[in-house]
Amino acid sequence: MADMKAQRDAYGEVLAELGRKYPNMFVLDADLTKSTKTVTFQKEFPERHINCGIAEGNMMAVAAGIATCGNIVFASSFAMFAAGRAYEQIRNSVCYAHNNVKIVATHAGLTVGEDGATHQCLEDIGLMRAIPGMVVLAPSDAGSTKAACRFAAEYDGPVYIRLGRLPLTRFNDEENYKFALGQADVLADGDFATVMFCGPFYDLAMQIREIFAKNNLNIRVVDVPCIKPMNKDVVKNAANETKVIVTIEDHNIYGGLGSAVAEVLAEEDIENRKSVELIRIGAQDIFGKSGAPKALLENYGFSATEIAKKIAETVCPGSSANLIF
Amino acid sequence: METKDFAKNMRKLIVEAIYNSGSGHPGGSLSCADIVAVLFNEEMNKSSERPNDPERDRFVMSKGHAAATLYSALALKGFFPAEEMKTFRKIDGRLEGHPDMKKIPGVDMTTGSLGQGISAACGMAVYGKRASKNYRVYAVMGDGELEEGQCWEAFMFAAHYKLDNLCVFIDFNGLQIDGEITKVMSPLPIPEKMKAFGFNVIEIDGHNLDEIRAALKNAKETKGMPTAVVCHTVKGKGVSFMENVASWHGTAPNKEQYEQAIKEIEANG
Numbered sequence: 001m002a003d004m005k006a007q008r009d010a011y012g013e014v015l016a017e018l019g020r021k022y023p024n025m026f027v028l029d030a031d032l033t034k035s036t037k038t039v040t041f042q043k044e045f046p047e048r049h050i051n052c053g054i055a056e057g058n059m060m061a062v063a064a065g066i067a068t069c070g071n072i073v074f075a076s077s078f079a080m081f082a083a084g085r086a087y088e089q090i091r092n093s094v095c096y097a098h099n100n101v102k103i104v105a106t107h108a109g110l111t112v113g114e115d116g117a118t119h120q121c122l123e124d125i126g127l128m129r130a131i132p133g134m135v136v137l138a139p140s141d142a143g144s145t146k147a148a149c150r151f152a153a154e155y156d157g158p159v160y161i162r163l164g165r166l167p168l169t170r171f172n173d174e175e176n177y178k179f180a181l182g183q184a185d186v187l188a189d190g191d192f193a194t195v196m197f198c199g200p201f202y203d204l205a206m207q208i209r210e211i212f213a214k215n216n217l218n219i220r221v222v223d224v225p226c227i228k229p230m231n232k233d234v235v236k237n238a239a240n241e242t243k244v245i246v247t248i249e250d251h252n253i254y255g256g257l258g259s260a261v262a263e264v265l266a267e268e269d270i271e272n273r274k275s276v277e278l279i280r281i282g283a284q285d286i287f288g289k290s291g292a293p294k295a296l297l298e299n300y301g302f303s304a305t306e307i308a309k310k311i312a313e314t315v316c317p318g319s320s321a322n323l324i325f
Numbered sequence: 326m327e328t329k330d331f332a333k334n335m336r337k338l339i340v341e342a343i344y345n346s347g348s349g350h351p352g353g354s355l356s357c358a359d360i361v362a363v364l365f366n367e368e369m370n371k372s373s374e375r376p377n378d379p380e381r382d383r384f385v386m387s388k389g390h391a392a393a394t395l396y397s398a399l400a401l402k403g404f405f406p407a408e409e410m411k412t413f414r415k416i417d418g419r420l421e422g423h424p425d426m427k428k429i430p431g432v433d434m435t436t437g438s439l440g441q442g443i444s445a446a447c448g449m450a451v452y453g454k455r456a457s458k459n460y461r462v463y464a465v466m467g468d469g470e471l472e473e474g475q476c477w478e479a480f481m482f483a484a485h486y487k488l489d490n491l492c493v494f495i496d497f498n499g500l501q502i503d504g505e506i507t508k509v510m511s512p513l514p515i516p517e518k519m520k521a522f523g524f525n526v527i528e529i530d531g532h533n534l535d536e537i538r539a540a541l542k543n544a545k546e547t548k549g550m551p552t553a554v555v556c557h558t559v560k561g562k563g564v565s566f567m568e569n570v571a572s573w574h575g576t577a578p579n580k581e582q583y584e585q586a587i588k589e590i591e592a593n594g
Binding site: 050097 | 425441448452453479
């Protein structure tokens with residue numbers, strides 16, 4: 001197994017680091033301090049950590065109130081209850097009022113696993129993306145989680161950061177990787193197809209690339225940790241320089257990364273617009289269910305071989321039978 | 326200016342603004358006018374020259390539909406010209422239909438969606454405690470607003486964190502859009518519930534300035550718990566034909582009604 005680390009562990013560490021840097025930073029949680037790892041900050045700065053109990057709506061507006069006094073506020077819960085239950089508090093008290101609140105939502109998506117559908121938030125990117133001015137980030141490993149949080153602390157305004165539960169392969173440097181609005185990283189170049197992912201799919205994207213490498217074809221791999229604002233250039237380049245764009249996200253295909261990419265493809269000036277194809281991998285407008293995360297992902301179509309076949313079929317119908325795996 | 330006259334001028338500005346815009350919420354704006362008058366004219370440490378002073382007392386109109394009440398007090402205190410009340414709810418103005426902290430000096434929190442303002446007030450108060458600030462936080466809530474579950478989350482929070490720098494006024498006028506609160510969805514008994522949630526509870530006549538003053542004194546002297554002032558009020562107070570009539574919750578007066586209202590406010594004050 002490669003070097004792995006859970007994003008929330010990185011979150012806990014970076015919160016403490018940021019707490020040392022910003023004396024006006026507060027962290028709020030809703031009875032999940034050990035799961036979201038805000039407990040790390042709580043131990044070091046108990047006077048700046050506030051447990052709001054199981055009351056996420058109140059927590060978000062309390063966060064807004066603390067922010068009105070010139071503070072940076074990080075508020076955490078599971079994605080389902082942060083973006084879902086407290087949507088309107090985020091919309092009105094945080095975003096419309098432009099209060100400096102960072103919502104860091106953990107346990108997003110199918111990869112929550114055994115807790116099942118009620119806890120697997122597959123709509124949060126869509127909900128948050130629809131709010132004017134909200135910055136939406138879905139980092140992809142420990143390094144980008146830390147960079148996203150450092151960016152958020154520096155940025156004046158609301159930010160939503162989506163984290164998963166599982167340990168993930170570390171491919172960004174935890175100290176030196178930097179983050180900017182519109183962050184998108186081309187991890188490997190290629191001209192056959194482009195795989196754009198966010199969240200927990202570095203390994204999957206690389207497996208797809210390896211399959212095509214065996215077939216002497218190059219896949220471009222792009223990590224898109226900033227969903228809003230979207231980096232239009234990487235989408236335009238992918239459309240103009242490769243035949244297929246595949247988006248992979250632990251989210252409904254409606255409202256998330258796939259939708260954001262589709263919007264760029266539909267609206268931007270792209271020479272190759274008519275011939276480029278888009279495949280959206282994600283929950284196909286269905287809810288999740290209980291199961292081990294790995295089995296669930298397989299079940300919901302997050303399989304390197306299945307995605308490779310889809311890419312081959314899209315470029316040339318019938319060609320998937322000739323793929324070497 | 327005497328607070329009695331301040332309240333009278335507020336009422337005139339409220340009715341005028343709602344009449345000019347052809348929309349707004351006269352009933353609940355008039356019922357909480359005396360409470361807001363005492364706060365802005367006597368109690369709170371607020372200055373129009375330093376609307377963002379970190380040490381200022383905070384005011385949150387949690388029942389954001391009473392925006393005209395807050396705006397009238399701010400206008401009379403010089404946060405913006407009283408003339409600007411004419412732009413209330415108009416497309417080219419900044420006086421949004423519900424209070425907007427980013428547009429209007431003196432507005433400490435954007436409100437309008439019921440239940441959220443009181444949570445934000447709790448946020449201001451808990452920060453005040455943690456940072457050892459001396460400011461106090463005042464919130465005005467509606468009785469119908471208490472039907473929002475979030476209010477009770479906020480009350481739980483306020484008592485848990487012993488926010489004795491928070492004083493909540495509940496404008497108990499007994500009416501909401503669809504009628505009497507006891508018929509639509511009763512939040513009663515309010516004082517008993519607030520006590521059970523850990524508040525120091527005071528019950529007063531919300532139009533009696535001395536009772537409002539006494540409640541504020543009591544709240545400041547109470548340590549270790551937040552204070553709720555349950556204010557018995559009359560919806561539409563000061564305008565005879567609006568008093569205790571639910572349909573004046575969100576209806577603007579016509580010209581005749583407007584002129585009659587101003588006459589009555591001037592006469593009774």
